[in-house]
Amino acid sequence: MTDEHPRVSDEFAKSITRTEELAYELRIHEVMSENVHCLPPDIKLEEALDIFQKERFSGAPVITNGDLVGLISIEDLIRALRSGNLDVNVSEYMTTKVVTVHEYDPVVEALKTFSRTNFGRLPVLDKQGKLVGIITKGDISNGLLTALQRDYHAEELIRYRASHLFEDIVSHRTSLILRYEIRKGDFIHGGNASSNIKRALLRLGATPQIARRCGIAVYEAEMNLIIHTNHGGSLRVEVEPHKITMEAYDDGPGIEDVEQAMKPGYSTATNEIREMGFGAGMGLVNIKRCVDEMRLISSRDRGTNLYMIMYLDDKDNTLNTVN
Amino acid sequence: MKLTEIVDLINGELLTQEEDYKKDITGAMGADLMSDVLASIKPEAALLTGLCNPQVVRTALIADIRTIIFVRGKNPDRETIRIANEEQIPLITTSLGMFEACGILHKAGLLSYELPANDDCA
CATH class of the missing domain: 3.30.565.10 (Histidine kinase-like ATPase, C-terminal domain)
Incomplete structure (x- = not known):
């Protein structure tokens, strides 16, 4: 833990669970979704709605020349539907003040960002600021569950290998x-x-x-x-x-x-x-x-x-x- | 009996990580001498003890004890709690005395997990 984080009190440390530990151990890139479907800013909302419906998306990053320029979510599309105006560009309704996280940040950073903001998904950037993935709360739950299962299987595997030791060596x-x-x-x-x-x-x-x-x-x-x-x-x-x-x-x-x-x-x-x-x-x-x-x-x-x-x-x- | 029930019955406090609450306990033994514990506790018991050091957790680990209940308000040190968390042995503390804590849990259905003493330790 670096100096910028407050020190964990003994009282607090007692209550830390393995899942909480994992939130610090796991990095965002380990749990995020890669191969994100991105949209260009100059397609119509109508088209975006079709894609969302077909692919069952609830949000997508908006990209020009590989740079992240915004985020369009199903809520933005609902707003557009309310005003009966789907014949405008995605850029009109997308969120431009996008909160992002870095791929090598611990998962807990994403959790903090989720609770601080109201966003349901966060674009994940690499060091150069390029979009490499997207993370949702669902990704985090899945990632933690997989990691917990991995912990469990690691012991099983050790046991399996060791128990074959005497068979393997003649x-x-x-x-x-x-x-x-x-x-x-x-x-x-x-x-x-x-x-x-x-x-x-x-x-x-x-x-x-x-x-x-x-x-x-x-x-x-x-x-x-x-x-x-x-x-x-x-x-x-x-x-x-x-x-x-x-x-x-x-x-x-x-x-x-x-x-x-x-x-x-x-x-x-x-x-x-x-x-x-x-x-x-x-x-x-x-x-x-x-x-x-x-x-x-x-x-x-x-x-x-x-x-x-x-x-x-x-x-x-x-x-x-x-x- | 679930750990949560045990904690409630003896008005105790769980000192280790809470995910261990799932463990099911069916019997217990009360003792302060670790050799007595090693000699006569059945596997998967709860251990009620007034002894409060890292050896209790080591003993629990060796003797397949499910949970340790410290009576008379004893609180183990951080090292003991750390080992217990690492080895996934829940620690509970209660302000009740040994007799009362044992009595309550026995009355609530926990069996005696103490093997009959051998004649050689009369």
């Missing part, structure tokens, strides 16, 4: 590895990696149930890295058609008594962590419930390695169920 053993670095104490981004992992699994064709179970397990592991480590750690997810292996590892301080750490309700978290809704001593228990196999290896000198494995051998659960 090897003896294909796997996809996702890696995330998790910083100690980074509560602001806590869960970010897990959300991305869950989304990736869905795109790769995992069922919502599998993605949810993996998501919960890896989220608990991610929060453990944020809360309990010396320097944070890493998440590594290996995706294979029949198996998802998730690993969380760090370089300390290690878990003194692994058996005890696995007991529900056992926690070493501080009150501050508990106030954030974590540290109830349920993390590892939750993980164990969610995945098919879990291994926790920890020592005071080497830190902690947590392996979480989900098998997709069930026919409905494999990532590509061809054949």
Whole structure:
């Protein structure tokens, strides 16, 4: 946004919808009608009326030598009909004070112009001032709807392509590895990696149930890295058609008594962590419930390695169920 | 139950974009511990909570929660609202307490979407 626009207050920004965002993102040339039927100024109104009726127009730009000189609308023709005079040139009745918009302006500029003026259509000019199209409120509605639909289809397409990944690549053993670095104490981004992992699994064709179970397990592991480590750690997810292996590892301080750490309700978290809704001593228990196999290896000198494995051998659960 | 009905019933306020009003909610759970939520919430539930940080939205995302209702007049910060908008999880705030908000919604027909606790967390 440039300086000439007033700053958007936080209060206002809260209520901005995707459609409103699109009104700023989309440019007028993306939604306008091109190949506009133009009229010369020296034809009779009678003839213009015929064209309007035949082509079902409600307005048309008037042009001489490629330059926009006016706009004639159905309202102008009605005025002429009222006075019973259709035997005059279009130039007599056309609007000459034409309000135009530029092709690269955001759609919101056209919307503002519509509400400021009473025009139903606005000619669209290029940088040189040549007419390149015309925009109506209907064009804007259509453009916004198409763009919203495009947003929706983009995700579908990503999902479709990703879910065919394992079919398209031939090897003896294909796997996809996702890696995330998790910083100690980074509560602001806590869960970010897990959300991305869950989304990736869905795109790769995992069922919502599998993605949810993996998501919960890896989220608990991610929060453990944020809360309990010396320097944070890493998440590594290996995706294979029949198996998802998730690993969380760090370089300390290690878990003194692994058996005890696995007991529900056992926690070493501080009150501050508990106030954030974590540290109830349920993390590892939750993980164990969610995945098919879990291994926790920890020592005071080497830190902690947590392996979480989900098998997709069930026919409905494999990532590509061809054949 | 539509989000608008929920907002009306608990005299709440929607904090995120309004297009999400369309979502239909059939059950809910109330909890302040995110691990409890992760352990026992059914998919597509509404979550009533007194906890108010970005992790709630992350938790919602991971656990397929449809909407988050902050009780006791809690208001999440801008970052939390931003994430929620991005992930299309509607946020509602109400000045009611947890007990009352849960009671009203349950009475109005929302089911309990809390799975029975496993014996190992007694």
